Amino acid sequence: KERRLKELKGKESITKSGRKVNLYANIGNVADTGKVLQNDGEGIGLFRSEFLYLEAKDFPTEEEQFTAYKAVAENMAGKKVIIRTLDIGADKQVDYFHLEKEENPALGYRAIRICLKEQEMFKTQLRAILRASAFGNISIMFPMIVSVEELRQAKELLEEAKRELEEGGIPFKEIETGVMIETPAAVIISDELGKEADFFSIGTNDLTQYTLAADRQNPMLDESMNPRHPAVLKMIEMTAESAHRNHIWVGICGELGADIELTETFLKYGIDELSVSPSRILEVREKIRSLEY
Numbered sequence: 001k002e003r004r005l006k007e008l009k010g011k012e013s014i015t016k017s018g019r020k021v022n023l024y025a026n027i028g029n030v031a032d033t034g035k036v037l038q039n040d041g042e043g044i045g046l047f048r049s050e051f052l053y054l055e056a057k058d059f060p061t062e063e064e065q066f067t068a069y070k071a072v073a074e075n076m077a078g079k080k081v082i083i084r085t086l087d088i089g090a091d092k093q094v095d096y097f098h099l100e101k102e103e104n105p106a107l108g109y110r111a112i113r114i115c116l117k118e119q120e121m122f123k124t125q126l127r128a129i130l131r132a133s134a135f136g137n138i139s140i141m142f143p144m145i146v147s148v149e150e151l152r153q154a155k156e157l158l159e160e161a162k163r164e165l166e167e168g169g170i171p172f173k174e175i176e177t178g179v180m181i182e183t184p185a186a187v188i189i190s191d192e193l194g195k196e197a198d199f200f201s202i203g204t205n206d207l208t209q210y211t212l213a214a215d216r217q218n219p220m221l222d223e224s225m226n227p228r229h230p231a232v233l234k235m236i237e238m239t240a241e242s243a244h245r246n247h248i249w250v251g252i253c254g255e256l257g258a259d260i261e262l263t264e265t266f267l268k269y270g271i272d273e274l275s276v277s278p279s280r281i282l283e284v285r286e287k288i289r290s291l292e293y
C-alpha cells in the first residue's frame with residue numbers, strides 16, 4: 001500500500017470523469033510544512049495559528065508571528081496557505097490570557113469572541129498575516145463565527161490593520177477572507193455569510209460537537225457517536241449549497257474530510273476542497289482518483 005500511495009505523488013487529485021478537488025493539508029506549526037510537501041499536499045487548508053500562543057510565555061509579537069507565517073508561505077512556494085486566526089479558549093488554555101474558569105468552556109469565551117474583545121491583540125495577528133502575504137499565497141479565515149455581525153467586525157479590523165500598514169509604507173497583498181463553518185448557527189445563516197466571504201471551510205470537529213451536543217473531548221462518547229451522522233452530513237450539504245449560490249468555494253478542514261467512505265458524498269455535495277492531515281493526503285487522492293463522479 002505504501003508503494004502504491006507513493007506513486008500518486010505528482011499526480012492530480014481528479015476523478016475518472018475529470019472532477020478536480022483541491023487537496024490541501026492541516027498544519028499546526030512551521031515544521032509541518034515539510035510533511036505536507038513530502039506527501040505532495042497542494043496547499044495548506046488550515047494553519048492552526050494557536051501554537052504560536054500556546055508555546056509562548058507571553059503574547060507573541062507581530063515580528064515573531066510574521067516570521068512564522070512568512071516561513072510557511074515561503075516553504076509552500078506559491079501554493080495556497082490558509083491561516084486560521086487565533087482559536088484559543090475551550091480546550092486550549094494559555095496562562096497569560098488570564099481567562100476566567102468557565103462552567104462550559106466549549107460554549108464560552110473562545111476564538112473570535114476573544115479576538116473581537118481584545119482588538120489590539122487581534123490586529124497584531126492580522127498585521128503579521130498581512131505582512132507575510134507579500135511573500136506567498138496567503139488567505140485568512142475566522143473560527144467559531146455565529147453571526148454576520150461578527151464577520152463584519154472581524155473584516156473591519158482587518159481593514160484597520162491594512163490601513164495601519166499602509167501608513168507605515170509596509171507592503172501586503174489583498175487576501176481572500178474566509179469563514180469557518182463550525183457552528184449550526186453559521187450553517188443556518190450560511191447564505192448571508194456567503195455574501196460577505198470569499199470562501200467557506202467547514203470545521204467538522206466542532207460542527208459535530210455542536211450539532212450532536214456531544215463534547216469532542218469526552219472519551220465516553222467516542223463509541224456512541226456516529227461521525228457520519230445524517231444531521232452533520234445535511235449541515236455540510238446546506239453549507240455547500242449556500243456557498244455555490246453565492247459563487248464562492250467551499251472546503252472541509254475537519255477530520256471528517258479525510259473519511260474516504262464519504263469522499264463521493266462530498267463530491268456530490270459540490271465540495272471543492274478537502275484539507276486533511278499530511279499523512280492522509282495520498283490516501284484521499286487515491287480515493288478521488290478511483291471515483292467515476
Ligand code: PEP
Pocket residue numbers: 046048087182202203204205206207253254255
Ligand atoms: C474543526 O473544528 O473541525 C477544526 C478544523 O478546527 P479545530 O479542530 O482546530 O477546532
Ligand code: MG
Pocket residue numbers: 143182203205206
Ligand atoms: Mg474548530
